[in-house]
Amino acid sequence: MMRLAPADLRRFVGDCYMAMGMAEDRAALVADSLVQADLWGHASHGVMRTFWYAARIASGATRIDAPVTVEGGLGAVTLLDANDGIGQVAAQEAMERAIAAARVHGIGAVSVRNSGHFGTAMYFTRQAAAAGCVGFLSTNASPAMAPWGGREKRVGNNPWSWAAPAARHPPMVLDIANTAVARGKLYAAKARGEAIPQGWAIDAQGVATTDPADGIAGTILPMAGHKGYAISMIMDMLSGVLSGSGFGPAITGPYMPEGRSGVGHLAIAINIAAVRPLAEFEADMEALIASLKSAPRGEGVEEIFYPGEIEARSEARALAEGIALPADVVTDLTEQGAALGVRFPA
DSSP states (O other): OEEEOHHHHHHHHHHHHHHTTOOHHHHHHHHHHHHHHHHTTOGGGSGGGHHHHHHHHHHTSSOTTOOOEEEEEETTEEEEEOTTOOHHHHHHHHHHHHHHHHHHHSEEEEEEEEEOOOSOTHHHHHHHHHTTEEEEEEEOOSEEEOOTTOSSOOEEOOOEEEEEEETTEEEEEEEEOSBSSOHHHHHHHHHHTOOOOTTSEEOTTSOEEOOHHHHHHSEEOBTTTHHHHHHHHHHHIIIIITTTOOOGGGOOOTTSSSSOOOEEEEEEEEEGGGTSOHHHHHHHHHHHHHHHHTSOOOTTOOOOOOTTHHHHHHHHHHHHHOEEEOHHHHHHHHHHHHHTTOOOOO
8 A cells, every 4th residue: 555645646636637638627626526535535436536537538438628508497496418528527516506506595406417427426515515505416327236126237326415514523424325335346345456245246147246356247236125226216317317318227337438428417405594593403413413422332332423424534534644545556547647648646
């Protein structure tokens, strides 16, 4: 493992994208979203994805200069078209518009079509929390699991996130995929040379596996059985069908260098002050967290965490110690960066 300063990683990733012709502000946004995932301890969505996105840019599947255009809406609702552009750019625009609408109407909802993979959903929902809102963001994704009772991949993991301010605490955040685990975690385990836990995936023959490569070639299992499958279908409806974007097997993920992505999103912001004073809400959030943490603990449990707290702890630690990257990821970034004329930070 190698530890690197977050600022150095942001600069490197941003420089790589600018070397491919991406505008500086867009390159900085994508770089920050990837580095922030590593800070939170979500290496599966971190800088290891840098050149997955780059391959799609190089093939023309992702248009780095595509505008995000307004295609419709009514009142607090807006429809955006990302025009096959960068997922992070579209999601950022959607969340900013949702927050702005929430300030006027009490709630804002932005549907996005023809977008791409945007990294971690909590990167955007936390922005709503910082603005005094409850934030929601969903997206659909390329097929990763079979429908309940089926044998062939037809359903994406279709992640979703909620975030809310928590006064003196870091925001309370939920960011989950509906598979037992995000597919990127299999790629991360493969890069580290580690086995995956039982219950994450089955191989191409339908047999349970702890080999991440076999799991990638096979099918990831849904979380909570039929419940995870059903939630994933609802997220596909909200993200893809509602927006008029792709859905189901029509989605191409960031793991493939070619093919139109077709991803859709839904961003929602609820202005807390439209419902009750923000200070009262935050006081109750502190009381809720205190109630969780004061619960009797199970054997061997040192502390109870609320959703989003572990990521906040990880960020504080990584800011002090640096972000740890596996040797394989460092080698990949170094070699592919050099091909663009960008030197990896030593």
